[in-house]
Amino acid sequence: MRVLVVEDEPRMAALLRRAFVEEGYAVDVADTGEDGYQHARIVGYDTIVLDVLLPGGSGFGVCTRLRRDGVWTPVLMLTARDAVADRVHGLDSGADDYLTKPFSLPELLARRPRPDPPRRRGAAHRADRR
Numbered sequence: 001m002r003v004l005v006v007e008d009e010p011r012m013a014a015l016l017r018r019a020f021v022e023e024g025y026a027v028d029v030a031d032t033g034e035d036g037y038q039h040a041r042i043v044g045y046d047t048i049v050l051d052v053l054l055p056g057g058s059g060f061g062v063c064t065r066l067r068r069d070g071v072w073t074p075v076l077m078l079t080a081r082d083a084v085a086d087r088v089h090g091l092d093s094g095a096d097d098y099l100t101k102p103f104s105l106p107e108l109l110a111r112r113p114r115p116d117p118p119r120r121r122g123a124a125h126r127a128d129r130r
C-alpha cells in the first residue's frame with residue numbers, strides 16, 4: 001500500500017509519514033501543490049492525503065486537476081478551515097473525505113480512504129483486537 005502525503009508543514013508531514021509507516025504503508029511526501037500533482041499523476045498511489053493550504057496551488061486545485069486527468073486515487077483532504085463552503089468546495093473538487101485540523105491521528109487513520117472496501121480487512125482486524 002502506497003500513500004502520498006501532500007503537506008508543506010514539515011512537522012505535520014513528519015507526523016503523517018510516521019503514522020502511515022506504522023500502518024504498513026510506503027509513504028511519499030510532497031511539499032507543494034505542483035509537486036503533489038506530479039507525483040500523483042506518475043505514481044500509482046492507493047491513497048492521497050492532501051492539505052488544502054499549499055504553496056504553488058491549493059489542494060482544491062490539485063484535486064480538480066487530478067480528476068480531470070482521470071486520476072481517481074481516493075483523496076482525504078486536510079484543512080485548517082472549517083467553513084461549510086470550503087467543505088463543499090473540497091468535495092466538489094473530487095475529494096472523497098474531509099478532515100479539519102487539528103485532528104487526531106486515530107481519526108485520520110480511521111477515515112483514510114481505503115482502496116479495497118469489499119474485503120473489509122479493517123473490520124476483521126478490529127474484531128481480532130477485542
Ligand code: CA
Pocket residue numbers: 007008009051052053054
Ligand atoms: Ca499547509
